Amino acid sequence: MSIRVGKTGNEAVAEAMRQINPDVVAAYPITPQTEIVQIFSSFVANGKVDTEFVTVESEHSAMSATVGASAAGARAMTATSANGLAFMWEVVYIAAAMRLPIVMPVVNRALSGPLNIHCDHSDTMGARDSGWIQIFSENAQEAYDNAIQALRIAENSNVLLPVMVTMDGFIISHAMEVMEILEDEKVREFIGEYVPENPLLDVDNPVTIGPIDLQDWNFEHKRQQAEAMRNAKPVILEVAKDYAKLTGREYGLFEEYRMEDAEVAVVVLGSTAGTAKAVVDELRADGVRAGLLKIRVFRPFPAEEIAEALKDVKAVAVMDRSDSFNAVGGPVFGDVRSALYDVENGPRIVDYIYGIGGRDVTPDHIRTVYADLAKIADTGQVENLLTYLGVRE
Numbered sequence: 001m002s003i004r005v006g007k008t009g010n011e012a013v014a015e016a017m018r019q020i021n022p023d024v025v026a027a028y029p030i031t032p033q034t035e036i037v038q039i040f041s042s043f044v045a046n047g048k049v050d051t052e053f054v055t056v057e058s059e060h061s062a063m064s065a066t067v068g069a070s071a072a073g074a075r076a077m078t079a080t081s082a083n084g085l086a087f088m089w090e091v092v093y094i095a096a097a098m099r100l101p102i103v104m105p106v107v108n109r110a111l112s113g114p115l116n117i118h119c120d121h122s123d124t125m126g127a128r129d130s131g132w133i134q135i136f137s138e139n140a141q142e143a144y145d146n147a148i149q150a151l152r153i154a155e156n157s158n159v160l161l162p163v164m165v166t167m168d169g170f171i172i173s174h175a176m177e178v179m180e181i182l183e184d185e186k187v188r189e190f191i192g193e194y195v196p197e198n199p200l201l202d203v204d205n206p207v208t209i210g211p212i213d214l215q216d217w218n219f220e221h222k223r224q225q226a227e228a229m230r231n232a233k234p235v236i237l238e239v240a241k242d243y244a245k246l247t248g249r250e251y252g253l254f255e256e257y258r259m260e261d262a263e264v265a266v267v268v269l270g271s272t273a274g275t276a277k278a279v280v281d282e283l284r285a286d287g288v289r290a291g292l293l294k295i296r297v298f299r300p301f302p303a304e305e306i307a308e309a310l311k312d313v314k315a316v317a318v319m320d321r322s323d324s325f326n327a328v329g330g331p332v333f334g335d336v337r338s339a340l341y342d343v344e345n346g347p348r349i350v351d352y353i354y355g356i357g358g359r360d361v362t363p364d365h366i367r368t369v370y371a372d373l374a375k376i377a378d379t380g381q382v383e384n385l386l387t388y389l390g391v392r393e
Helices: 009-020 034-045 059-072 082-087 089-097 122-126 140-155 184-191 218-247 272-285 303-310 331-339 363-379
Strands: 003-008 024-027 052-055 103-108 133-136 163-168 176-181 254-257 264-268 290-295 297-299 315-320 348-354 386-389
Touching (some): 003 009, 009 140, 009 163, 009 176, 009 184, 024 034, 133 218, 140 176, 184 218, 254 272, 264 303, 315 363, 348 363
Parallel strands (some): 024 052, 103 163
């Protein structure tokens, strides 16, 4: 049976990694992720895992060592944040291109510059087209659950792609919550034994890893990556069903909160969903038909499913915790708006960029968004396609 504990997000993810007991973890510290690998290193030192822990000189080296370990046939993990993820950039793309099932917790933090250590989503949004699956977490419980499910997703033979499991810096990573963890043996049974395909160290079946790949075959290999990302959607749902049987906690590509008859809805990722749910409940008590759609899986992007979920809503606001600097809107807005393009008589849609550099988002901010949506729903007119929410103009 599950065990109720109080843990921060970083502690929860480190605990998941202990239970997974990966063969290799190569890591470098960076705020606000440092605690994950710091705590995990204590598990290594105290003999609670069999992991080979590699202390490297940079995040670029961390991802390089993880790639090497995974290519050799090891179950390999690392963790990072913000500038660390940016420093990994070259090797992040290589990991996906080599179809290595690495799992990497990423604690969301603003990507420099200027230097900032607090939460926004500019780091993982910058890596959204790198070929990694991206799973966002609302709280410590989801971060723990997502980390365990990520192993099964990444290692599925129809997928074989690396996975980022994200959680908001400080808001989740350093805040303690009451949550449930599984017994060690149940986690080990759930993830199963990793049997690598074509490992580099299988000397009886030699393979080439990381060769030059020019115009003769590169296009085909990129097409295979794209197909693997498409294959990931049903696998994510299949793994979620198995996890629900084990824990009673159900996950999908996204969560619909009070959407059954919603006229106005907000689309959001991460910890802000918790605040938005409280606002939705207040508005419902006042007779407003408000709803919320929380995206859990951002890559692969569930376009068809989101379009179906939002097709009957009159007005939709996407809340982006990063800016794409395209002078139109944020990255989540672009994908959601594209998903709704073919919906006949679909909802009006607007974007709100918020929380940049850790700026607080309050219930009042979210009430403002729903008030704006109510006006759009009544008039059918959009005055501001893009709003910077909570900024001093």
